[in-house]
Every structure is written in C-alpha cells, then in structure tokens.
Amino acid sequence: MKRISIAVTILAVLAATSTPSSALAQSQLCLVDISKIFKAHATFNQQMATLKNEADQFQAQLQQAQQSLAQKTEALRKLDAASPDYKQAENDLAQLTAKWEVDRRAKLRELMQRESKLHFDTYVLINQFIGEYCDQNKVPIVIRFSSEQMSLDDPETIMQTFNNSVVYYAPRHDITDQIIQRMAQASPPALK
DSSP states (O other): OHHHHHHHHHHHHHHHTOOHHHHHHHHTOEEEOHHHHHHHOHHHHHHHHHHHHHHHHHHHHHHHHHHHHHHHHHHHHTSOTTSHHHHHHHHHHHHHHHHHHHHHHHHHHHHHHHHHHHHHHHHHHHHHHHHHHHHHHTOOOEEEOOOOOOBTTBHHHHHHHHHOSOSOOOGGGBOHHHHHHHHHHSOOOOOO
C-alpha cells in the first residue's frame, strides 16, 4: 500500500510541476493572436511606414496634378472654341488627363500589390515560427483569435469580441507572446 501511495504522490508532484509546454502538448490546442504579432513585428511596421510615406507623397503629387489640370481647363475656357489654339489645347488637356489617370491607377495598383506582398510574406514568416514552436512543443492545433479586450469607448472592439470564435481560454494556451519573443530573437529577415 505504501508503494502505491508513494507512486501516486510522485505522479501527482510530477503532474503539478510539469512545464507549461508539456501541459500545452497534452491539451492538443493553442491560440494565437496574429494581429498582435503583426503589430509587434518591427520589420513589417517599418516597411508599412515606408509604404505609407510613399503613398502620402503620391497623394501630394496627385493633388498638384489635379491643380495643374484645373488651371489648364480654366485657361481652355478663355480661348475661342473655333480657334486652332483651342483645339490644340483641348487635345493636349485630354491627353494629359488620360495619362494622369493611367499613371494614378498604375501607381495605386503597384502600392496595393506591394502592401499585399508585405502582408503575405509576413504572414508566411509568422506561420513558420508558429510551426517551429508547435513542432518543438508537440502542439498539433493552433486557432487564430483576437486577444483585444472590449471597450465601451470603441464599438469596433465590441463587434470584434462578439465575432471572435473563442469565448474563453486559459491564458497558458495563448502562445502569442512566445511567438513574438521568438521572432524578436531571430535575426530580422529581409521582407521584400
């Protein structure tokens, strides 16, 4: 009897002192807040800031181009509609307007593609870190969730919480901070 009770006591102590990662492995499920990882990813945030600056500069160029087109349109109105100068100015304005629109669409498409690629590359990188963590800790399933708390002052957070699939979780199952730490400790990759 003493041997059985000693064995039970040893098993109870081992279970109580088991590491969080082994407890996570036994649970078969972890959670991760991808948005929080994106917000903490320095390289991603730097490159997004660069893209935003480029978009702001382009917006300023667009405003200058619109002002220039407005001035040329006003100058055209002052010309005699029957004169050859009017026809030439009207043709020049139409070509300039068309070129401006094509350039605007091309630049916006380029910026959107670069932003999408940045999000894609960062998401792939995050998934690699999650995969490595799960392989090391024998976690077969990770569910994406939002850890952002509701705030009466921010209706968007209330709707996000309502739409969150996870209603309750034990904090030890949230591996977000471990993934952020691993990514911060790794040498920063060159996102393209």
